[in-house]
Amino acid sequence: MSTSADEQSPEFLADTATGLPIPGEPVFATAEETRRHRKQRLAAALRLFGKYGFGEGISGHISVRDPEYPDRFWVNPFGVSFKHVKVADLICVDSVGRVVEGKHRINPSAFVIHSQIHELHPDATAAAHGHTAHSRALGALGRLLEPIDQESAAFYGRQVLYDEYEGPSVSLAQGRDIAEKLGDNRAILLRHHGLITVGGSLDEAVHWFFTYDSCAQVQLLAYAAGTPKAFTHEQALSAGAGFGDAQLGWFSFQLLWDEIVAEQPDLLEE
DSSP: OOOSOOOOOOOOBOOOTTOOOOBOOOOOSSHHHHHHHHHHHHHHHHHHHHHTTOOBTTBOEEEEEOSSOTTOEEEOOTTOOTTTOOGGGOEEEOTTSOEEESSSOOOHHHHHHHHHHHHHOTTOOEEEEEOOHHHHHHHHTTOOOOOSSTTGGGGTTSEEEEOOOOSSSOSHHHHHHHHHHHTTOSEEEETTTEEEEEESSHHHHHHHHHHHHHHHHHHHHHHHHSOOOOOOHHHHHHHHHHHTOHHHHHHHHHHHHHHHHHHOGGGGOO
């Protein structure tokens, strides 16, 4: 077991649209160090899903691409609660669904969705999927986020509604269709199903998931109370450039990382 901080190169300030003093992402000397870092972040993200009530039985999964083998990804195992996942529980799956590392089984839905996203989108280092109440409610209405506040502007022109439903996602054809419809967006809202977000890092993908879900809640509340006023196109672009900055998304997850590791350090057990 190890709970020490990852060894990494010195931090540098990233070039962001916000102009904030945000450090850059860590760079590691070896694939093994990068893998360990990603697995720790993955376990933390899963615990955060559990803490914030994103669990729904066996549903929901987060994946991150292996740094050495691009056709493999790490994901939470089937039948283990978000609240209990440790680094030791994570499994590595190859392009045909075989568990090549780990002691647990793969959720069929996790494989068909995440394998196709990682295959079709080389820049998608990670993908997060959950059946949250707010995303399901918004999806049932067939509505995407509208730019009614700064946070929702992060998804302005970067989200898509998936309106096809053929039952639980257990076929590769359906997983591929979802991945194709995702396009170059950072979020795809699955009608009658849930939400998927992607990012250039696990940190970024999970931040977008948290943000999208909270924005869905705000939108539902706003429309229940009246008729909210949305940004103009120009305002939405301006707000989206800041709140939708990828590096800001990555950095925002670091606060959640600090929070969950301090509260639940056992998640780092290997």
